Amino acid sequence: MPEASKEKKRPDPDVLLAKLNKETRGKLTVFLGAAAGVGKTYTMLKTAHEMLDSGADVVIGWVETHKRQETEKMVEGLPRLPAKEIEYRGKILHEMDIDAILARRPQIVLVDELAHTNAAGSRHVRRFQDVEEILNAGIDVSTTINIQHIESLNDIVAQITGVTVRETVPDSIVEQADQVQLIDIPPNELIKRLKEGKIYMPHQAELALNKFFRPGNINALRELSLRFTAYRVDKELNEYMQEHDIPGPWPAGExxxxxxxxxxxxxxxxxxxxxxxxxxxxxxxxxxxxxxxxxxxxxxxxxxxxxxxxxxxxxxxxxxxxxxxxxxxxxxxxxxxxxxxxxxxxxxxxxxxxxxxxxxxxxxxxxxxxxxxxxxxxQGNTEVKDEPKVKTIAPKKVIHWWHYIAGLLMIIVMTAGNWWWRHYLEPVHFMLLYFLPVLLSAVWWGKGPAYMTALCSAIFFDFFFIAPIFTFSISDLPYMWSLPLFLFVSFIIGGQTEKLRVEATLARQREKTTGALYSFSREIAAVVDIGVIVGILAEQVWQTLDKSVAVFLPQENEKLVLAAEAGPVKIDEDAGERAVAVWTFEHGEIAGHCTDTLPGARYMYLPLTTSQNTVGVLGIEIHEEILTSPQKRLMEAWAGLAAIAVERVKLAEQARQAALLAESDQLRTALFNSISHELRTPLSSITGAISGLMDTDGVYSENDKKELLETVKEGADRMDRLVSNLLDTARLESGMMQLKKDWCDIEDITGTALRRVGECIKGRELLVNIAPALPMIKADCVLLEQVMVNLLDNACKYSPQGSEIVITASQDKAAIQVSIADRGTGIPAENVMRVFDKFYRVEQPKKVNGTGLGLSICKGIIEAHGGTIQAENRPRGGAVMTFTLPWEEQPPMYMA
Missing domain, CATH: 3.40.50.620 (HUPs)
Structure with a gap:
């Protein structure tokens, strides 16, 4: 019997450490079900009653009955800790109170719905994090979870049911449980419970029956639950056998x-x-x-x-x-x-x-x-000769006769040197010196020349240095053994040196290959353009393999087109070559030169295949009739790496499109909410004023009518600013805003802007400090005027009546700087950088009208001019908006 099987196997230190950690933690019991309604919570509560009757200290930390009568009856009689109230957006939400559980320190606490997401403001985001804290405190926990909430099975459940579950629990939480109890009922009984309204309300139950709770879905989820539980049982069995040094196998499972x-x-x-x-x-x-x-x-x-x-x-x-x-x-x-x-x-x-x-x-x-x-x-009578799709063969060794001649010349030189020193050294010393040509031949040229050099060394040594000299006879008996031993040692040295030389060559090739693949992966790591990726791929493959390369990618109509190529030979529009590339793309298999599929092509085509589908084709021009295995594996590695890169970009693009769609929906919702509110006020005032003006009974005096007309004008101006802001935002977002630059005077722009906001600045102390001899700047005067209007309007909205508004314009070496300061409440320090975001408005005690677009438009206009804009808080209260614009010397104007 092998020695290793006789020795007692040492316990795994990681397993021992895990067991020590479990001794200080509470025990976790998980009631696992295939779907809602199988009776997980009911079984957990029933088990709690049994433990309570046996004297255990059991309390309910959180149980959700969903108004099911059977579950509510089981809750009765069990101690229950009050829930914690959390205020969120004006509503009172209830969550499990961890502090109350830790203070109470029961023996066992019941926590329902392990995958639940806690309300904002809770200590932890997820309920399983609450459970971990309770376990770390040494308290046992019993909890419930459905199979679709386990992270590793989430995508499988989505494929089966068509429903993506958002709340998931890491596998490690369930795997570390001390006990997992599977709760299972037949599909017919579960559907019956659903129809009877024991799981959901009638209208919800009908929808669930048509979507999630179909018999096929339920059976598939049951199988997932059974397999998950069986895997855990099998793992526990292996751990038990290793812990008790049981050789096994135990035929508990095949x-x-x-x-x-x-x-x-x-x-x-x-x-x-x-x-x-x-x-x-x-x-x-x-x-x-x-x-x-x-x-x-x-x-x-x-x-x-x-x-x-x-x-x-x-x-x-x-x-x-x-x-x-x-x-x-x-x-x-x-x-x-x-x-x-x-x-x-x-x-x-x-x-x-x-x-x-x-x-x-x-x-x-x-x-x-x-x-x-x-x-x-x-039984196998003969070995089946496998036929790979790509013909490969080991590289043929080329015999260079001059290597053998050079080895012979080294022997001649060594013999001449030994002959010169024959009177000073013993013959045995010459034998040792003859090892040097053998070693050099093996290192430089391989074992063939080394073997030949060793044989010639023995012949020359016998002929020139063993008595009688100049003959092949050997009169000294010890040399009868020394020469064969010399040849044996020389052959070993030559063979082992050749092996080391080959291994070193292979190591250098592998290093070059690995370096090229690493360089490619590093270069494309942050690239999100497929065109750039395939361009880098073609260039890298050409430089590494020294072969012309072509990369084909499908277009939106699934038509394969040439996306990139590199190398001295450019692929032409040969219909045959393109047909081979199309066949490779459609079938996902290697074809072309050096293969058994369409071998007449000049290129070998490898599909860029991922786990989902084929995303392109890599074509490599092959001159050899048969490739080597390392070449084949290297080409497959390039194709695999490129496929992953292309798929990553496509997935990133899909994610970007999804994010843009979500952002667009959010923008549209915010826009509709803002516009509906902002338009309603001026429209109501305009409608009321016009109704008063249309009154023919003479109730209103001339002054009243004048005020009504001013109300109409004010409402129209407000709507005009709103529509202008929306149009400007649309032009900025689409990139359609074109600057019409001309020489502008900041003082004139300021005066025009003040006239436009005259009603706004009434009742405020206005200070204008414009540096004398301020040079003119080349800009779009209309858009700069809009910037000034928006900034002044913003200052009026967020400052009280009677406060000061300061306009300052100055010049430095490279730019014109304009600032508008107010004495309002200022900007929260954490939101200073957000004031220029779309739809952002600083929270104010009083209601402030506006869409939150004005400052974002200012930012876009200023940056389009090559300038900058920023917001700061003033030392004694208020905020200051400052923008800078580059300026250049105005050319002299000549009068005609």
Missing amino acids: RVMVCVSASPFSAQLIRAARRLARGLQAELLAVHVDTPRRSGSSERERDRIFRNMRLADELGAKTISIVGKDLTEEILRMTREHNVTHLVVGKPLRGRLWEWLNGGAVVDKLIRYSGGINIHVI
Whole structure:
């Protein structure tokens, strides 16, 4: 029996640490259900009554009965802590009171609906965070949750039911539970309860029956719940077996493991194991063990292992690759760790002598030491020759005869030197010196020249230095053993040096490949333009592979077009090449040169495939008839990385469109609310004034009529400013605002703006400080006037009657600076940067009219002129809005 199996397995330190942490925490019990209405809360309350009767200190922290009579009856008789009241937007909401629970410190607390989102203002955002705090205080918690609220199953539930659940709980919360109790009822009974109104109100129940609570949906959710619970039970069983050092396996549940190697016959084993696992309804594991004896496998064998493990992954197996000293020992260790009940291995194809020389047949050892594991030995008469879609072969070695000649020249030079020193050194010293040409030949040219150099060294040494010299006879008996030993050591040195040289070359190639892939991934990490990504892809592939590259992407009409290319040879509009690219895109398979599909093409086409679909095609011009396995894997790596990048950009674009749509909806809602309010006031005043003017009974005097006309004008001006702001906002957002620049005088613009807001500034102290000889600036005078009007209007709205408004204009070396200050309440410090956002208005005790667009329009106009605008609070109260505009020397004007 292998030694490792005799030794007692050491406990996992992480498991021990987790158990120590659990001793100080409270215990979590989760009542899990497939859907609402299966009886989770009812069962939790029933269990609480039983614990209360047995003397346990049980209280209700939070239970939502949803006005179900059966649940409300179960609440009666259980101690219940009062809920905490939280005021939110004028409403009183009730949430679980954590502080009351911690102060009460019961033995067990009941918390319903673990996935609930707490009201704003609560200590934690989510209820499961409340539960964690209670558990950390050493209090046991019983809670409820539906399977659709578990994070890892959220997308699966959305596919099944068509409903995306927003409130989810991390898997770790449920996985760390001390007990998970599955609550399950048949679908017919659940639907019956729904129709009877025991779950939802009648109108809600009818909608739920048509949407979520269909029999197929319920069965699918039940299966998810059963699988989740079974996985947890299986995990607990494995932990128990490891904790108590039980070798196993315990046949509580079936699990199949297949051994994967570099043999093409492994593909048959994987398929046979998959059929066995399907018949047993068991989980399938595919394990490859890399041992020192197999670590020096050829490139072809490594490529075959890669394909076999990928096949296992495609068939739904859990793939595991490990490194170990003994193959049998590692396989048995994996079977014990994963509680495997069925092991699938291949029948040996070589004779007993070969197996004996290699330490015995692995199958015989597995059968001898398997214990309670069922061993399935699959017969294979001949190894099936797998035919990859891409033809690959190891690179052919080119024999350079001058390497052999150079090795011979080194021997001649070494012999001449030794002959010169023959009177001063012993012959055995010359033998050691002959190792140097052998080592250099192996390092520089490989084992072939090294072997030839070693053989020539032995011949030259015998001919020139072993008596009788100038003959191949050996009279000294010790040299009869020394020469064969010299050749043996030389061959070992040459072979091992060649191996190290090849490994170093492969390491440099892998480093270059990895560096190129890393450089590509780093360059495209922050790029959101697909055109830029495929351009970088084409350039990087060309520089790495030294082959012309073409990238094809589909358009909105699904037509494939050339998106980028790189290299000395540009792909032409050959219909045949494009047809191969289209076939690759439609079928999602490799085609073109060096493949068995449309091999007449000049390019090899690889689909850019993601988990969802094919997003493009990568074409690489191939001159060779057959590629090497590293080249093939490198091309597939480029294609996979590019596919992920393209899909990321498309998903980002979809997210951006969704965000724009949401922002547009928000903007439209805010706009409608603002306009409906802002238009109603001036329209009402205009309508009332016109009604008074149309009165023909002579009730109104001339002064009254004049006031009514002023009211009409004031309302019209207000509506005009509102419409102007809306139009300006639309032009700014669409980029259609065109500046009509001319030489403008800030003093004239200020005067015109003051006249336009004359009614607004009545009753206020106005101070205007414009620097003398202020130069003119080149700008759009009408838009600058609009900026001044909006800033003055804003100052009037947010300052009391009788306060001062100060207009200041000055000049520095590069800009004209204009500021408008008031003595209002100022701007909250945390919102100073937000005052120029659309629809933002500072909260005021009194009602302030406006849409919140004026300052955002000012910001857009000033920035369009190349200037800046900012808001600040004044030292003794109030706010100051300052904008700066660049200025240039006005050219001299000549009179005709």
